[in-house]
Amino acid sequence: MTALRWHRFLSHLNYQSIVTEKWSKKPCDVLIALHGLRSHDSIQGFKKAYPNHPVVLIMTGTDIYRDLKNSTKVIKSMEMADAIVVLQPDAIQSLPKKFHHKIQVIYQSVKGITKKSPPKRHFLASIIGHLRSEKDPFCAAQCLPLLPSNSKVQLVQLGKAMSPEFKKQAISIEKNVMRYRWLDQLSHSKTLQWLSRSHVMIISSIMEGGAHVVSEAIAIGIPVIASDIPGNRGLLGDTYPAYYPAGDKVALSKLLNKAEANPVFYQKLCRAIALRQKITKPELEQKSIQKLIKSLIK
Structure with missing residues (x-):
């Protein structure tokens, strides 16, 4: 790309x-x-x-x-x-x-993507990227059972499983976690459709140089919940308010719940993303x- x-x-x-x-x-x-x-x-x-x-x-x-x-x-x-x-x-x-x-x-940079209206019946979180170890691909899925019972979070994961083990794990989680869907690899345009109507995007990588999907989320105006690694900080800025320690499912679940349940915090994320749009x-x-x-x- x-x-x-x-x-x-x-x-x-x-x-x-x-x-x-x-x-x-x-x-x-x-x-x-x-x-x-x-x-x-x-x-x-x-x-x-x-x-x-x-x-x-x-x-x-x-x-x-x-x-x-x-x-x-x-x-x-x-x-x-x-x-x-x-x-x-x-x-x-x-x-x-x-x-x-x-x-x-x-x-x-990112060109020509507009934000869509998110779902009204649930809080849509997307996680985008091929399923491989450096992405810590199932941290977000594994945090879902930690959310409050009244949470309306639904997680959609998009990306090709890069090993048979990851494919097996994704299928297993989808069967056992009601809030989770794995859509495998979609075209870039269809992936962006999911991103553009998400309430938030999660990037859970433990190693990243500067993920293009983060730039895409910034350009569209989608709040990001990000693992606290240099590759994410470099794009979102040191003062961005939604970092969690990489690999920490509990901390991720708390941030995801806060974004869903606290409108003031959610708007704070929206404003922080808007301030970064110039770099894309x-x-x-x-x-x-x-x-x-x-x-x-x-």
């Missing part, structure tokens, strides 16, 4: 660009690489062939919060890169200081990309 969005912006800026899984070995003025680990060989090959041509490395959450600790290839990619892009400012502090002069924050504007992302490319092509 990030690669396609950059491709679109570069086209608007009258640059020719091609999206490939790895460097095609064809000459180009700038190589823009997504993922320090996965793109290491492409960056290395490009720099060997064109040592004076710049490389932009866009770093993801797995790069910053997992692979950086486990693979020297990420560091080598950062060393070869002329510019490093992160998707939210809190990521900078997790990267070695010797690279800070290369780093630029470019927020992910497409014109800001395009301007940032333009500034970056101009600084590299001289």
